[in-house]
Amino acid sequence: MQIRERDSTGRRNRDQQNQQQWDSRDEEAALNMLWSRKRKPEMRTGLVESSVVILLLGFVCLLWTLVLISVQPLISSSSPGHFNALRARKHLEQITSIGPRTVGSTENEITTVNYLLDQIEQIQSESKTGPHFITVDIQRPTGCFRIDSFNISCYDRITNIAVKLQPKTGAQHFMLANCHFDSVPNSPGASDDAVSCSVMLEVLHSLVNLSMPLKHGVIFLFNGAEETNLQASHGFITQHPWAQQVRAFVNLEAAGVGGKELVFQTGPENPWLVQAYARAAIYPFASVVGQEIFQSRLIPSDTDFRIFRDFGNIPGIDLAFIENGFIYHTKYDTPERIHTNSIQRTGDNILSLLKHLVMSEELADSSKYRSGNMVFFDMLGVMLVVYPAHVGTIINYLVAIATMIYLGTKCMLTRRVDQIFLPSCDMSVLTRNMLCAAGRYICELVCATFMLILSWIFTLLAVMFVALLVKLTGHSMFWYSHFYTAISLYGSVAVGIIVLIHTLAKTRCRSTGRMDLAELFFDVNLLLWCCVLLFLTSCGWCSAYVPMMMVVFPLITKLLLSKHFRARGATLLYSVLYLMGLAVPYIHIMFLIRVIFEVFTPILGRNSSETSPDFTMALLVTMATIILSSYFIHFIYLSRSTKWTLAVLGSVFTLMLFLVCCGLFFPYSADPSSPRPKRLFVQHITRRFHSLNGSLQSSDSGFCINSQDYTGMQHITPHIPQINDNICTRCQDQLPYYGFTSKSWYLPAPEVSPKAPLEFQLLSRQETERGTIKMTFEVKGPSHMSLFLHLHTGASLSGWSFSGRTPGSNLSGMYFIFYTHGLDAAAWNFWFEIQPPKSSDASPDEGLISLAISAHYISGSDGRSEQLESLLKRFPTWVFPASWISTYHMYRY
Numbered sequence: 001m002q003i004r005e006r007d008s009t010g011r012r013n014r015d016q017q018n019q020q021q022w023d024s025r026d027e028e029a030a031l032n033m034l035w036s037r038k039r040k041p042e043m044r045t046g047l048v049e050s051s052v053v054i055l056l057l058g059f060v061c062l063l064w065t066l067v068l069i070s071v072q073p074l075i076s077s078s079s080p081g082h083f084n085a086l087r088a089r090k091h092l093e094q095i096t097s098i099g100p101r102t103v104g105s106t107e108n109e110i111t112t113v114n115y116l117l118d119q120i121e122q123i124q125s126e127s128k129t130g131p132h133f134i135t136v137d138i139q140r141p142t143g144c145f146r147i148d149s150f151n152i153s154c155y156d157r158i159t160n161i162a163v164k165l166q167p168k169t170g171a172q173h174f175m176l177a178n179c180h181f182d183s184v185p186n187s188p189g190a191s192d193d194a195v196s197c198s199v200m201l202e203v204l205h206s207l208v209n210l211s212m213p214l215k216h217g218v219i220f221l222f223n224g225a226e227e228t229n230l231q232a233s234h235g236f237i238t239q240h241p242w243a244q245q246v247r248a249f250v251n252l253e254a255a256g257v258g259g260k261e262l263v264f265q266t267g268p269e270n271p272w273l274v275q276a277y278a279r280a281a282i283y284p285f286a287s288v289v290g291q292e293i294f295q296s297r298l299i300p301s302d303t304d305f306r307i308f309r310d311f312g313n314i315p316g317i318d319l320a321f322i323e324n325g326f327i328y329h330t331k332y333d334t335p336e337r338i339h340t341n342s343i344q345r346t347g348d349n350i351l352s353l354l355k356h357l358v359m360s361e362e363l364a365d366s367s368k369y370r371s372g373n374m375v376f377f378d379m380l381g382v383m384l385v386v387y388p389a390h391v392g393t394i395i396n397y398l399v400a401i402a403t404m405i406y407l408g409t410k411c412m413l414t415r416r417v418d419q420i421f422l423p424s425c426d427m428s429v430l431t432r433n434m435l436c437a438a439g440r441y442i443c444e445l446v447c448a449t450f451m452l453i454l455s456w457i458f459t460l461l462a463v464m465f466v467a468l469l470v471k472l473t474g475h476s477m478f479w480y481s482h483f484y485t486a487i488s489l490y491g492s493v494a495v496g497i498i499v500l501i502h503t504l505a506k507t508r509c510r511s512t513g514r515m516d517l518a519e520l521f522f523d524v525n526l527l528l529w530c531c532v533l534l535f536l537t538s539c540g541w542c543s544a545y546v547p548m549m550m551v552v553f554p555l556i557t558k559l560l561l562s563k564h565f566r567a568r569g570a571t572l573l574y575s576v577l578y579l580m581g582l583a584v585p586y587i588h589i590m591f592l593i594r595v596i597f598e599v600f601t602p603i604l605g606r607n608s609s610e611t612s613p614d615f616t617m618a619l620l621v622t623m624a625t626i627i628l629s630s631y632f633i634h635f636i637y638l639s640r641s642t643k644w645t646l647a648v649l650g651s652v653f654t655l656m657l658f659l660v661c662c663g664l665f666f667p668y669s670a671d672p673s674s675p676r677p678k679r680l681f682v683q684h685i686t687r688r689f690h691s692l693n694g695s696l697q698s699s700d701s702g703f704c705i706n707s708q709d710y711t712g713m714q715h716i717t718p719h720i721p722q723i724n725d726n727i728c729t730r731c732q733d734q735l736p737y738y739g740f741t742s743k744s745w746y747l748p749a750p751e752v753s754p755k756a757p758l759e760f761q762l763l764s765r766q767e768t769e770r771g772t773i774k775m776t777f778e779v780k781g782p783s784h785m786s787l788f789l790h791l792h793t794g795a796s797l798s799g800w801s802f803s804g805r806t807p808g809s810n811l812s813g814m815y816f817i818f819y820t821h822g823l824d825a826a827a828w829n830f831w832f833e834i835q836p837p838k839s840s841d842a843s844p845d846e847g848l849i850s851l852a853i854s855a856h857y858i859s860g861s862d863g864r865s866e867q868l869e870s871l872l873k874r875f876p877t878w879v880f881p882a883s884w885i886s887t888y889h890m891y892r893y
Helices: 002-038 049-070 085-097 106-129 190-208 231-239 241-245 271-280 288-295 304-312 340-358 362-369 389-411 414-421 427-472 483-508 514-538 542-568 572-604 613-629 633-638 643-661 866-874
Strands: 132-139 142-146 151-156 160-167 174-180 217-223 246-254 261-267 316-321 374-379 383-388 678-690 696-707 728-730 743-748 759-767 773-780 784-791 796-800 814-821 828-835 849-857 879-892
Touching (some): 049 572, 049 633, 085 106, 085 340, 106 160, 106 190, 132 190, 160 190, 160 231, 174 190, 174 304, 190 246, 217 231, 217 340, 231 241, 241 246, 246 304, 246 340, 246 362, 261 271, 261 288, 261 340, 261 374, 271 316, 271 340, 271 362, 271 374, 271 383, 288 374, 288 542, 288 572, 304 316, 316 340, 340 362, 374 389, 374 572, 383 389, 389 427, 389 514, 427 514, 427 613, 427 643, 483 514, 483 633, 483 643, 542 572, 572 613, 572 633, 678 866, 696 866, 784 796
Parallel strands (some): 174 217, 174 246, 246 316, 678 879
Antiparallel strands (some): 132 160, 142 151, 261 316, 374 383, 678 696, 696 743, 728 743, 759 773, 784 849, 796 828, 849 879
């Protein structure tokens, strides 16, 4: 009996152990059934590779075509306003026919001014019978202001033409519309900024002829010194009596030639201005992304917007043409390159906007509405989306919460299935199973996120390595005249690495189904875009609407298609519907990418930095590829194979690298239909260095040549062998800077002899009660002069005449003052107050300061020489050399 009982007990123990094992297997089987049922669409066949490629290429090409159509300056067949583009074009042609209009030249100060005054007088005569009247004032301001702590801009008797339009009953509040009629040397300046002045003349004509009187007035400012550090706008807003009545402004500018005018700055704050533009603009084209990029100083440029904002403390709207920046500030900036449609749409927008603003209540007391910022962006130029930034913050956080709920729900998917498939299990088992499944999902999500970020890093490193190869082979900027070659070379590498890494990941994870991996990487991209959304929102960036769109639309699409996906898997219908759900955010992302490349590609071609622009271009292409590929990775895991895709990408890369290294793609072009000029500054300069006692120590003369891009003289030397790296020179630290960049090519040449030479003298030198040395100087010279002050060891600057504040400390001991004057300007007088060094630091042979003045003869007969003209003729046709005569004098005191 005892043996039988022991056997029975043993059997019961073994039966219990077996039952536990079977229960464990049942639980595991149930969990497997959970994942298989939840991911039932896991198909053994998957999507055919060719179908995936055709779908994605078709999707991208379709959206890109829509983007290209949207940036064209199309207008309706019948203009809704009364703006006459043909009349404005006549103004444009007349102004540009005058030629380059530099500050201080007869062309700028007399010829252009007379033309504008004649046209304004004609418009004024038409207003006599209407409900409005016009007042014209010519201002010749003089002043100084700080560009930054150590750079000062001074001007004397430059020209402003201010036109006040108001109802005959009078007005107390005014809108300001601003343009500038001056240009850079050697350029007719059609787009920058003659076309804006032409538009303003016609807008003035249209407003004058309105039958209904305006509620408020408009001041049209035609300023004649913008290209010289925004001087004329400063003279108006700080000195003109009308400036006190200005409540807001519209600034018309250009960073390219023609196309659509982009609103790229508004405010500061004053959301009512953006709302007014949204209501009034007939053809809206605006982006808060452009505003935040510009104000982050990534674009090395500035406009009068800064002056009105910082010195006038008034809000405004900044508009600019951005197309074809390759010929901006060159001889190719001619009126025939600006389409009449561009003029018409700009005129319609400005006229409609001003009519709306001068009839608004907000203009009378704009400070009352000065709170908060606005999120604004247009969709294909059809509609402008505008909403307050605080509303955007709420929307962004709600979207982030919805994303977290979606991902949290994915972690909890096992709860319902556990209840269905494990009804006999107790709650502790169900909880354990649920936590195990959630933990497994979170672990997979973390690993996939790490792998995705790692793929981006490898992609960036690979593309940068290719850019380095291009640099080492001496073919930098091959993309400047052939933009799509950069897409083909760097883009093929970026796409290829991403596809390769995820293909290898799919191969290594055979235990996980293809559908599971596709879903997992969709969730990862959703999570990362959500993180970007939270980061930008917490930083207060209005551009956070972009990641918000990249979260909302894919999330909604995925939720709507989840039932179809579970039931039928990755069918062709699912793929089409999935891409349709991505269309809205992707088309906006592609529009922004296109604008960024449109703006930055020409900038890279006129940047003299010693860092190869190929690295920047490669970075931009890589970032664009990573952004666009985010939700496309889903298809890599759904596709049966990617071998043909990788083969094609590898072939494209190999072919493009070979062609680039063979020098097939020359950076520059003189093609009249699409010029891509290389920019140079060429000065025929004579330099004179004076010793401490004032005697001439040494002198030399030559052509000071500055390349405005990375390639330097690489492509010039074969045409002009004398200009080579053997004559490359850098400014010496102890000598104040004499060129445009620290690196110049200095080719010896005969001395220049301007008819009106520079006159420079020390008027007085006296010691003050504070123990400082005050030195007063007088200068007579051309319209453009640069003054450089270098403090010697131990000396410090305690005061000067250029601003009210004592200048800050500069570790390099260098200060720069830029000076321009109009016609009939008096001599330039200024003083410095220097704190001498301590006796132990003093060097009797060195003196206190080095003072250099560079005189630039930009216009007139003094601006040319036979030797300079002879050199310019030797440059190839694809070079645009901006040239003039200069003299440089360096003194020690």
